Amino acid sequence: MKPAPFAWCAPATLDEALDLLAGHADAARILAGGQTLGPLLNMRLATPSILIDINGIGELAGLHPDSAGLTIGALTRQSTLEDDPKLAALQPLIAMAIPHIAHRAIRNRGTVGGSLAHADPAAEWPALATLLGAHLLARSKSRGRRLIGAEEFFITHLTTALAPDELLCEVRVPPSPPGAGYAMLEFARRHGDFALAGAMVRLTSDAGGKLTDPRLVLFGTGRRASRARRAEAMLAGVSAGTALFAAAAATAATEIDPYDDLHASAEYRRHLAAVLASRALEEALARMNGKRHD
C-alpha cells in the first residue's frame, strides 16, 4: 500500500495552481483534504504523475454570507462548517448533513470542494448542492470563470462537468426561503459510512398552507443524487398530508436508477428510498409547521 511515484507541487496562489493545471491537466490530480485521494493513491487506484496540492491557497477557504446567499470556498474543511454557529440559521440543511459525513477526524481535513469534485453518488454534498440549487464556480486558464448549476455539474458516478484543467473554487448557495422546513435522513451501516440510501427534503408553503416549490432529493440510490421531479410535482400546490407523502415517496422511488453493490441490492435501495423519502417529508412538514425544532 505505497503509492506509485509522483511529483508534488504546492502552489501558493490560485494563479500558480491554474498555471500548473494548464500545463499538466491530464497527468495531474488536485490534492485537497486527501481523505479520498490518499487511499486511492496508496491502493494505486489513482496513479497521477503530479499532485497539485492546493492546501496553501488561503483564498480558497472560508464562508462568505451575503444577500445573495452563502458562498463557501472549495478548500473549506467540513469541520469549519460544522463548528460555525451561524450555519444552522443560514442553511439548516447543510448543518443537518455535515455530521453524517464520515467521522470528525476526516471532516477536519476533508473539504467541501473535494467532496463536490469527487461526486460520489452517496455523498451528502452533491445532494445538498442539488436540492439547494447551488452553483459551482470553476476556473481555468483556458476557459476563465464558469458558473455551473449543480444539476449540470454532477454528470454521473464520480464524474463532473469539470474539465481536466479546471479547478473548483467555490460553491454558491442561495438563501434559505423564509419558513422552510428541512429534513435529511439517511441509512448507513455504521454512522459515518456512505449512505445505502438517503433523502433530503425542503418544504415551503404559501399563506393558504399549500406547498410551494417542494424539493425532494434522493442520494445513494443511483449514479448521482437527483431531484424526484414527479414526486415534487405531486406535492406542489397541494395541502400537505401523510397519505400524499407516502404516495409521493413511492413515486420518487420509481424515479431513481439504483444499483447493486456489496451492501445493498438495487431492489432494497429502492425500498429504502421510499421509506426514507416518506419519513423525511413528514419530518420536514413538522419542522415547517414549527412542531419540531431539533
Added chain:
Amino acid sequence: MNVRDFRHIGKEMAERPELRRFLSGQGRYIDDFALPHMLHAAVLRSPYAHAELRSLATAEARALPGVAGIFTAADLGPAPQPIPVRLNPYATLDPYLQYPLAAGRIRYVGEPLALVVAASRAIAEDAAALIAIKATELPAATDALADPPAALFPEAADNIACRFTDGFGDLGEAMQEAEEIVEFAFHTGRHSAVPLEARGLLAAFDPGRRRLDVFGFTKVPHFNRAVLARMLGLPERSLNIVVPDVGGGFGVRGEFYPEDFLIPFAAMRLGRPVKWIEDRLEHLMAANHSREQHYAMRLGLTRAGRLLGLEVQLVNDMGAYMRTHGVIVPELSAGMLPGPYRFTAYRCDVRAVMTNKTPTGTYRGPGRFECNAARERLLDVAAARIGIDPAEIRRRNFIPPDAMPYRLGTRALGEEVIYDSGDYPAALADVLARSGYKADRHAAPAGGPRRGFGIGCFVEKTGKGPYEGARVALDPSGVIEVATGATSLGQGLETMLAKVVAEAVFQAPERILVRSGETGLLQFGGGSFASRATVLAGNAAWQAAQELAGRLISAAAGRLGTTAGNLHLVPGAVAAADGNTLTLSELAHGADPLGPELAVTVYFPTPHMAYAHGAVVASVEVDPALGRVLPLRLWVSYDVGTVINPDIVGAQIEGGAAQAIGGALLEAFVYDSAGQLQNGSLADYLLPVADFVPPISHHDLGRSPSPLNPLGVKGAGEAGLVGVGAALANAVADALGLPAAVDRLPMTPERVWRWAQAVRAAA
C-alpha cells in the same frame, strides 16, 4: 492457601507492569525495529482464485533501480517443504498443505507468487507491479455446499479434505422417543480477526556464525522456530527469536505463514536484514479467515421441552489450503456444540471442504462463536414450537452443578470433553435478573422500531495443554525474575505473572520482573492461544515460585545460622523470628554456585482443559422497514474460576463482546463466483466502531474454581465473545417476532429487511 487469603490475586493492581510502557508510547512493535543495511520486502500475490501458473516474467522488475532480489518458487530450491499443521496434524491433511510460494497451481486470490526485496517498500511494490504473470484461469470453487464438489488438488478425488463424526448416545432411539422434531439450518459468515497492528517480520542472518535473528514471531515462537529451522536446514538453537509487543493477536497473528519462511530465507540469500510489514489489504486477503460454517440440525425433544437427540451436519469451508490449525475449528464446533445442556444422544457429521478462497484458521473463540449461535438459535426455535419462553427451555435442560465433573461424550482439541465445574443455571438466572429480560419489549408503536431480547448460554474450553513452563529465579538485585514460554499478546500476561509470583514469594508485584516469549528463556514453550496462558503458565509460575520461596529460606537459614522453621519471607528479605534479616540481594550475592540453584523451572501439565461458562442477554432495536439493527445493551454473566486481575478479565469480556458484534452484524468476507474478494479493504469490510458497541455490563459469578489446577483458574480470553453472536441473533428474531427467521450471520440490513418482509407476507 485459601482464595480469601490472597494479597494480590483477585485484587486490582495500582500500576500494572505493562501499562506505563503501552500508555506512554514505549511499546516496541515489529515496525519499530530496524537494523543497518535493512531491505524491505513486498509480496506479489495472485490476482486469480484458481489458475495454472505458466510463468512469471521478472526481468523488468529486476532491472528497476533499488531492487535487491526477486524470489519465485523456482528459487526456493529443488525440494521446498510445505508449512506443517501445528494442532492435531493428521497425515490425511498433507496433500492440502501450502508451500511458501505457488508453483504450478494457484488456489486463491492473495496467494504469494513471488517475494520482491528492495531498498524501500515503495520500490518493492513498484517492482512487483512490473512482474508479468502468465496463467491460465480455471473455474473457481467458492461454495463449500456445491454438489458435486470440484476437485482442486491433483492428489485428491474431490475437495472434501476430511470427514469425521463426533457424538454420543443412541441417536435412533432418542429420535424415536421425541414428540417434536425441529429442523433448522444456520450459517455463520466468513470473517476474521483484524488486529490494529497487522503482521510483520524482520530477519537478519550472520553468515560467519550461521546465526539467524528473527523479530516478529508472536503467539507460538517455539513452534515457529522449529518449523523455520527445519525448512532452512539450521539447528533450532541457531535461531534467535525476539517477540516484540503485539497490537492484537486474536488467533490470526503469529501462526506460521508463507512470509514467516520467505523473509528469513531472503535475508539468508541476500546477506542483508529484510523487513516485511503486512499492510491492511494483505491482511484482509491473505491472513487466515475463519468462521464460515453451515449447520443443518435436527432436534428431537419432548412436548415438555426436554432435549433428547440432536443430529447435525456441519460443513466447514476451509479455503484453499490446510494451514497450521488443520481441521481443529470444525472439531471444536462438533465437540462443543451441546454446550451447557444435557442431550441423551448427539451426532455431528463434519465435512471440511476446500474452496478457492483464503485459507482459514482460528479466530478468537474458534468454532464456538459459530456452534453456540447455531445451537442457541435452534433452542429458541424449539421453545417457540412448544410454546415456552426461551429462558424456560434452557432451565429445563441445563447440566446441573451436582453433575460436575461431567463427561460430555465428545472430543475437543484431541481430548475428551469433561466439564470440570460450573453452575450453568446460576449464570442464566444472574443474567436474567441483571438485564430485566424482556421488561420493555415491543414498547414502540406499530411500524416503528421494535425491541428484542435474546439469550446466549455457553460453555467455553480453556487452558489447552499439554504443558507450559515457567522459570522463577532470584536476580542479584533482589528482584524475582519469572520467565515463561507463553507470550504476551497484549492480554496482561505480565500483570498476571507478577501477581502470581508475588503472592508465592511474599514480595510486592513491582519487584517481579516478567520475561516472556523469547525462545532462549526456556527450552520448551507452548505459546499463547486457547485461553491457556493463565491456566498453564500461571500455575507453572505459582508452583515454581513456591518452590523457590522454600529454597530462599533454606539458603538463608545456612547463612543466618538458624533453621528454616524460624524464617519467613518479607518484602526484600528473609527475616528471622529474632528480627535478624538477610536481604534477597545479599542472599543472591552470597549464593553458593555448588549449592541448590536459586532458580526453579516447573512445567505445569494438564491432561484436560478447564471449562469456563456463562450466559449473555442482548437487547436490540430493530427498525423492520429499514432493516436496521441497533445493539442497545449486552449483559454477560460468567464464571472463569479464580480471577487473578478483575479489570483484565473485564476488559477481555468487553473486547470479546465487541468482536462478536462485528461477526453478528457487520463482518463477512464476500466473494464473487470467480473467487474475487469483494470487500478487501476497511472501506467495505466493516468493523464495529465505538458508537456501534453498546454498553456491556458484566458480572463475575466467581463460584466455580477449576479443580484441575492449584490456582483454580480457567482461561478468560475468549469467554466474552462466544455467547454474544447467539444472543444478538436471538434478540433480532425476538424483535421481529418470528423465531425461525434469523438463519444466518451476519445480520446485514438487507437480510433483516427480507426477514421482516417474510413476516409481513406470512401475516
